[in-house]
Amino acid sequence: MLQRTLIAHCKACGASVQYRLPDDGDTRERGVCTACHTIHYENPLNVVGTIPIWEGKVLLCKRNIEPRLGKWTLPAGFMELGETVAQGAARETQEEAGAQFELQDLFSLMNVVRVGQVHFFYRAKLLSDQFDPGHETMEARLFAEEDIPWDELAFRTVKETLMHYFADAKRHQFGFHQVDIS
Amino acid sequence: MLQRTLIAHCKACGASVQYRLPDDGDTRERGVCTACHTIHYENPLNVVGTIPIWEGKVLLCKRNIEPRLGKWTLPAGFMELGETVAQGAARETQEEAGAQFELQDLFSLMNVVRVGQVHFFYRAKLLSDQFDPGHETMEARLFAEEDIPWDELAFRTVKETLMHYFADAKRHQFGFHQVDIS
Numbered sequence: 001m002l003q004r005t006l007i008a009h010c011k012a013c014g015a016s017v018q019y020r021l022p023d024d025g026d027t028r029e030r031g032v033c034t035a036c037h038t039i040h041y042e043n044p045l046n047v048v049g050t051i052p053i054w055e056g057k058v059l060l061c062k063r064n065i066e067p068r069l070g071k072w073t074l075p076a077g078f079m080e081l082g083e084t085v086a087q088g089a090a091r092e093t094q095e096e097a098g099a100q101f102e103l104q105d106l107f108s109l110m111n112v113v114r115v116g117q118v119h120f121f122y123r124a125k126l127l128s129d130q131f132d133p134g135h136e137t138m139e140a141r142l143f144a145e146e147d148i149p150w151d152e153l154a155f156r157t158v159k160e161t162l163m164h165y166f167a168d169a170k171r172h173q174f175g176f177h178q179v180d181i182s
Numbered sequence: 183m184l185q186r187t188l189i190a191h192c193k194a195c196g197a198s199v200q201y202r203l204p205d206d207g208d209t210r211e212r213g214v215c216t217a218c219h220t221i222h223y224e225n226p227l228n229v230v231g232t233i234p235i236w237e238g239k240v241l242l243c244k245r246n247i248e249p250r251l252g253k254w255t256l257p258a259g260f261m262e263l264g265e266t267v268a269q270g271a272a273r274e275t276q277e278e279a280g281a282q283f284e285l286q287d288l289f290s291l292m293n294v295v296r297v298g299q300v301h302f303f304y305r306a307k308l309l310s311d312q313f314d315p316g317h318e319t320m321e322a323r324l325f326a327e328e329d330i331p332w333d334e335l336a337f338r339t340v341k342e343t344l345m346h347y348f349a350d351a352k353r354h355q356f357g358f359h360q361v362d363i364s
Contacts, residue, residue: 011199
């Protein structure tokens, strides 16, 4: 899911970039342009999605794109400029599942430090069991807890979020879960 | 606080970049390299910090850097690769205030859509009232609620977080606040 490639050239002028400590007191190496001295920062990205529920069943999407083509996931994707975390989660649910839903509370915040990502999942109440998935999804299907393809899930954060979700559902009380994925 | 400049050149090969719909089904214009076709994504950034408390007073830092030089802020800064949201908040508190503290719960998540940022503040319990601020801070000082320089705060998210904090403190119950800053 990494969207990044190493910065070799300056985005401002196109000259070559050298990784070094900038001259402004920064304590981390950054890509600094050898010609115009523009500093290129690289920071974690947010991935935003939902846990869409219909009569106790969860909506999963079978991925039609790499990575993890053919694996099952909760609808989620990279947060875009111009939207809030919640708006991004709703947009991805619309795009990947074509679902009708009502967004509920933020349920999980998961740090995936190894790939420089933070994942957020909101609970969502489905308003229909009819779906119209976009091109990124082969199939959108409702799963009862006992039918979830645990070994065919696309991402650790999806698995952890689903495990917390069904544990909370049994208690009829939904928390806010912060998890670090190693 | 925007770290970004428009992408004019490709980070992979240095050729010029054109903003257009990529050929992969994406529905948003991206900077696409005219030579090697690398797609350049731009996404929101996370700003992470703390609300450090000592005997009911909050630690604020007077900014020694632009933007908002000379204004007061909670210790906070851009989340870096290689750390969790909480680790970033702790690091910024150490760097900007040189404070001894114990990190507590996540208190606020604030969408600042206009500048493409999400701000996170954790509560923190100060273990000492001695501070050793870094070069980004002119002065680190404890403020009782009635002494907070409300008109001299650096950022809307800091003001909103402090308002929620003191409201919750009066109730002796701290929530998790999600706010959209327009």
